[in-house]
Amino acid sequence: MSSVATFKQDPHRLLVIPGPIEVADDVLYANAHPSMSHVSAEFVPVLGDCIRMTREVLLTxxxxxxxxxGSGTLVLQVASNLVEPDEDVLVLNTGYFGDSFAECLQTYGAKVDHITAEVGGVVSQADIESALKSKKYKxxxxxxxxxxxxxxxxxxSIAETVKKVSPETLTVLDGVCSVASEEIRMDDWGIDVVLTASQKGLGTPPGLSILVASQKAIKVYESRKVPPNSYYASWKKWLPVMQAYEKGSPAYFATPPVNLIYAYHASLTxxxxxxxxxxxxxxxxxLASQKIKAAAKGLGLRQVPLDDNFAANGMSAFYFPEGVTGPDVLPRLFKKDVIVAAGLHKAMKEKYFRVGFEHMGISVVDERRGDIDKVIASIKEAIGEAIESKKV
Amino acid sequence: MSSVATFKQDPHRLLVIPGPIEVADDVLYANAHPSMSHVSAEFVPVLGDCIRMTREVLLTxxxxxxxxxGSGTLVLQVASNLVEPDEDVLVLNTGYFGDSFAECLQTYGAKVDHITAEVGGVVSQADIESALKSKKYKxxxxxxxxxxxxxxxxxxSIAETVKKVSPETLTVLDGVCSVASEEIRMDDWGIDVVLTASQKGLGTPPGLSILVASQKAIKVYESRKVPPNSYYASWKKWLPVMQAYEKGSPAYFATPPVNLIYAYHASLTxxxxxxxxxxxxxxxxxLASQKIKAAAKGLGLRQVPLDDNFAANGMSAFYFPEGVTGPDVLPRLFKKDVIVAAGLHKAMKEKYFRVGFEHMGISVVDERRGDIDKVIASIKEAIGEAIESKKV
Structure with a gap:
C-alpha cells in the first residue's frame, strides 16, 4: 500500500496558468482515496468539514x-436560482466571464444590463451608482x-455602493479566480453570494463548483414566486442535502464527487x-505577484490591467512586446518546462499571455520550490529568444 | 516520486453498493495525476480517446x-435538451429514477406521462404499444x-416497439446503473440516447456525467424551435467542444475535470x-450475479425483481427475512468489512438491501480477490446473526 507520507506525484512541467494550478502531493493523494460510500459514517463528516472550512475561507x-x-461554469447556473424570469440584473463587465454570467442569467429569463469597462479597466463606482438609481435590480x-x-x-466598494443606493439588491461576487488568492471578507463587506470552483486558489483538481449564499440571499431565494427553472443546480434540491451533511447525516439528491471531496478537504485543511x-x-x-509584475516591467512588458490598483494578486496578464505573438513565446516556455496560458479576451486574444500562480500551498507559499524565480527567468529568456528570432 | 507500478490504495472495507464501486489502483493513480492544462497538447488526446472509447463500450x-x-443526476438535465416546452414524454417507470427523470423533464417544460410498473416488475410491451398509439411522444x-x-x-424490445409503433419517437436509455455491466448494443438495437455516469460499471470515481446521442438525436436537437433552456447542460455549448477535442484541438466552454478524465481513460482502457x-x-x-442470487435464494432471501428475467447483472436487491430490518443486518456486515446499500424505493425502503458488484476490473473479473465469495459468506453470517439476535 502507498501512504500520504511516501506519495510523490510524477515529475511534470510547471503549470502556471490561471487554473487548473499546481496541486500539492497530499491533495492528489486524497484524490486517489479508495472508493467510499457517499452515505457512509466515514464520509459524511468529511463533506461536513468541507462545508465548514469553506465558510472559514470566506470569513462568513x-x-x-x-x-x-461540476465545472466552474456550472456555478453561474447555481447562482441563477436568485433570479426569476423578467427580473433585472446588472452585470459589471470586465471581460470574458462577465459575458458568460450574463448569458447564463439570460438563459433563465433575466433581463441583463451591462456596464462594460474598457479593456484592462474596472467599472467606476459613479457608474454603478447611477445605474442602480435608474432601475431596481434584483x-x-x-x-x-x-x-x-x-x-x-x-x-x-462595490458592495458598499449597492448597500447605500439600493439596499435590497444582492451583490454577487464571481470569485472563480479570486477565492483564496484575494482578500474576501464576505460578512464584513456584505457580499451576498460568492461563487467559485476548486481548481484555482483552492488548490484542488477541477470538478467541484462552490457557492456560498448569505442568509439574506437564501431568504430571497425562498421568496421566489415561481419554482427554480433548473433541475441539477436547484437550491431546493441541494439546501437540505448540505444542511444534512453538515449536521452529520447523509441525504441524497446526486452522488457527490467523493474522491474530489477528500482532495478538497486536504487542501482546505x-x-x-x-x-x-x-x-x-x-x-x-x-509579494509573489509584485515580484512577477516588477520583473515583467523590467522586461518592458505592459500589463493588461490599466492600473496597479486593480491588478489581481493571483494571476497576471501581460502584452507581448511589439512584433512578437503567442506562437513565438509559448512554445519556447514549454521547452523550458513552464506552461503559461494564451490570451482569452476576444478584443486582443493573440496579443497577450496569462500567468497564474495562485497555489498558495506550493508555488507561492513554499519558496524553496523556487517556482516564481523559475517562471520569471523562463519568461525573460523566452521573450528574449523570440525577439532575437524576429531580427534574423 | 510514486509510479503506477508501486501505487496501492489504502486498505479499506469492501464497497459493494450500487455505486460508487471499488476502483482499481491504476485508475486511482490516474486520478492523482499532476495538474495539467485542459488545453495542452498532452491532455487533448486523452479526452479525445475517452470520447472514442465511450463509443466502443456502447457499440456505436x-x-x-x-x-x-457533474454527478449522474446532471445527465438527466443533459438529456432534457431533446425536449421543448409542452412536448410530450413517456416515462417507463420502474422505481426511484423514473420519478427523478420525469421531474427533471418537467422542470424544462415537458408534459410527462408515466407507465408505472408494479414494484419489482417491468412495463409490458403491450402497455408501451398502446401508449404510443394514443399520443405522439417526442x-x-x-x-x-x-x-x-x-x-x-x-x-x-423497448426500442423495437418504439420503432414499430412510433418511428419518430426517440428511445432514451438511462444507463447510469447499467453501462458496462449490462449488454447495450446502441446501433444494433436503435437506442437513440444512452446516459450514464462514471462511478458504476465504468469503474471510475464519481463526478463525470456521460451522454451518448445518436446522429438522429442530434438532428432532433438541431431542429429545436426554441433554444435550450439550460446553460451548463446545453448541447449547443458542448457539441463543438467535444468535436474539437476528438479532432485533436482544444476548445473552451468549461474546465473539464482533468484528473477524472485521466482516471476515466485508465478505466476505459x-x-x-x-x-x-x-x-x-x-x-x-x-456469472457473478447468478452466484450471488443463488446464494441468497439458498438463504431464503427473496429478490426485489419479480422475475429472474428482469433482474440486473450488475446489482441485486433482496428483501430481508421476516422480522429483520436494515439496522439488524447492515452494521453486522460493516463489522465484517463489507458495505452494502440500504433500500431506496419509497414503497419499502426499510425492508430490503442492495448489493452492487459492478466493477468489472476488480470484484467480478479478478476472481483471485475473492470479493464475491466474501460478500456471500458475510451476508450469510450477518443474516444468521440478525435472526439469532431476534430469538433472544
Missing part, C-alpha cells in the same frame, strides 16, 4: 455553502478577478489550519 | 458522446437498471482494450 459565520460536482454581479484580463474589481495562515498566505501572494 | 459507430463534469425514457430495485428493463474483453466481461458479470 452564517453563509450557506453549496458544494456540487442582483448586481461582478467578476472579482476576470481570468481573461487579470483585472481585480474592488469588491468592498492546509489553507484554514496550516501555517502560514490565511492572512499570511494572502500576503505571500501579493 | 457514430453516436456523439458528451463528457461533462421521447420515451426508461431506466435500464433501476438502482432502487435492481430491475432490468428489456432495452432491445481496461474495459475496451484489456483482457477479458467487453463481451467476456459481461459474461463474468452474469
Amino acid at each position: 459565520a452564517t453563509g450557506q455553502p453549496f458544494l456540487i460536482a 442582483i448586481v454581479t461582478f467578476t472579482h478577478v476576470d481570468t481573461s484580463t487579470g483585472v481585480l474589481s474592488d469588491a468592498k 492546509r489553507i484554514t489550519k496550516g501555517s502560514p495562515n490565511l492572512t499570511e498566505r494572502l500576503k505571500l501572494h501579493k | 459507430a457514430t453516436g456523439q458522446p458528451f463528457l461533462i463534469a 421521447i420515451v425514457t426508461f431506466t435500464h437498471v433501476d438502482t432502487s430495485t435492481g430491475v432490468l428493463s428489456d432495452a432491445k 481496461r474495459i475496451t482494450k484489456g483482457s477479458p474483453n467487453l463481451t467476456e466481461r459481461l459474461k463474468l458479470h452474469k
Whole structure:
C-alpha cells in the first residue's frame, strides 16, 4: 500500500496558468482515496468539514455553502436560482466571464444590463451608482478577478455602493479566480453570494463548483414566486442535502464527487489550519505577484490591467512586446518546462499571455520550490529568444 | 516520486453498493495525476480517446458522446435538451429514477406521462404499444437498471416497439446503473440516447456525467424551435467542444475535470482494450450475479425483481427475512468489512438491501480477490446473526 507520507506525484512541467494550478502531493493523494460510500459514517463528516472550512475561507459565520460536482461554469447556473424570469440584473463587465454570467442569467429569463469597462479597466463606482438609481435590480454581479484580463474589481466598494443606493439588491461576487488568492471578507463587506470552483486558489483538481449564499440571499431565494427553472443546480434540491451533511447525516439528491471531496478537504485543511495562515498566505501572494509584475516591467512588458490598483494578486496578464505573438513565446516556455496560458479576451486574444500562480500551498507559499524565480527567468529568456528570432 | 507500478490504495472495507464501486489502483493513480492544462497538447488526446472509447463500450459507430463534469443526476438535465416546452414524454417507470427523470423533464417544460410498473416488475410491451398509439411522444425514457430495485428493463424490445409503433419517437436509455455491466448494443438495437455516469460499471470515481446521442438525436436537437433552456447542460455549448477535442484541438466552454478524465481513460482502457474483453466481461458479470442470487435464494432471501428475467447483472436487491430490518443486518456486515446499500424505493425502503458488484476490473473479473465469495459468506453470517439476535 502507498501512504500520504511516501506519495510523490510524477515529475511534470510547471503549470502556471490561471487554473487548473499546481496541486500539492497530499491533495492528489486524497484524490486517489479508495472508493467510499457517499452515505457512509466515514464520509459524511468529511463533506461536513468541507462545508465548514469553506465558510472559514470566506470569513462568513452564517453563509450557506453549496458544494456540487461540476465545472466552474456550472456555478453561474447555481447562482441563477436568485433570479426569476423578467427580473433585472446588472452585470459589471470586465471581460470574458462577465459575458458568460450574463448569458447564463439570460438563459433563465433575466433581463441583463451591462456596464462594460474598457479593456484592462474596472467599472467606476459613479457608474454603478447611477445605474442602480435608474432601475431596481434584483442582483448586481461582478467578476472579482476576470481570468481573461487579470483585472481585480474592488469588491468592498462595490458592495458598499449597492448597500447605500439600493439596499435590497444582492451583490454577487464571481470569485472563480479570486477565492483564496484575494482578500474576501464576505460578512464584513456584505457580499451576498460568492461563487467559485476548486481548481484555482483552492488548490484542488477541477470538478467541484462552490457557492456560498448569505442568509439574506437564501431568504430571497425562498421568496421566489415561481419554482427554480433548473433541475441539477436547484437550491431546493441541494439546501437540505448540505444542511444534512453538515449536521452529520447523509441525504441524497446526486452522488457527490467523493474522491474530489477528500482532495478538497486536504487542501482546505492546509489553507484554514496550516501555517502560514490565511492572512499570511494572502500576503505571500501579493509579494509573489509584485515580484512577477516588477520583473515583467523590467522586461518592458505592459500589463493588461490599466492600473496597479486593480491588478489581481493571483494571476497576471501581460502584452507581448511589439512584433512578437503567442506562437513565438509559448512554445519556447514549454521547452523550458513552464506552461503559461494564451490570451482569452476576444478584443486582443493573440496579443497577450496569462500567468497564474495562485497555489498558495506550493508555488507561492513554499519558496524553496523556487517556482516564481523559475517562471520569471523562463519568461525573460523566452521573450528574449523570440525577439532575437524576429531580427534574423 | 510514486509510479503506477508501486501505487496501492489504502486498505479499506469492501464497497459493494450500487455505486460508487471499488476502483482499481491504476485508475486511482490516474486520478492523482499532476495538474495539467485542459488545453495542452498532452491532455487533448486523452479526452479525445475517452470520447472514442465511450463509443466502443456502447457499440456505436457514430453516436456523439458528451463528457461533462457533474454527478449522474446532471445527465438527466443533459438529456432534457431533446425536449421543448409542452412536448410530450413517456416515462417507463420502474422505481426511484423514473420519478427523478420525469421531474427533471418537467422542470424544462415537458408534459410527462408515466407507465408505472408494479414494484419489482417491468412495463409490458403491450402497455408501451398502446401508449404510443394514443399520443405522439417526442421521447420515451426508461431506466435500464433501476438502482432502487435492481430491475432490468428489456432495452432491445423497448426500442423495437418504439420503432414499430412510433418511428419518430426517440428511445432514451438511462444507463447510469447499467453501462458496462449490462449488454447495450446502441446501433444494433436503435437506442437513440444512452446516459450514464462514471462511478458504476465504468469503474471510475464519481463526478463525470456521460451522454451518448445518436446522429438522429442530434438532428432532433438541431431542429429545436426554441433554444435550450439550460446553460451548463446545453448541447449547443458542448457539441463543438467535444468535436474539437476528438479532432485533436482544444476548445473552451468549461474546465473539464482533468484528473477524472485521466482516471476515466485508465478505466476505459481496461474495459475496451484489456483482457477479458467487453463481451467476456459481461459474461463474468452474469456469472457473478447468478452466484450471488443463488446464494441468497439458498438463504431464503427473496429478490426485489419479480422475475429472474428482469433482474440486473450488475446489482441485486433482496428483501430481508421476516422480522429483520436494515439496522439488524447492515452494521453486522460493516463489522465484517463489507458495505452494502440500504433500500431506496419509497414503497419499502426499510425492508430490503442492495448489493452492487459492478466493477468489472476488480470484484467480478479478478476472481483471485475473492470479493464475491466474501460478500456471500458475510451476508450469510450477518443474516444468521440478525435472526439469532431476534430469538433472544
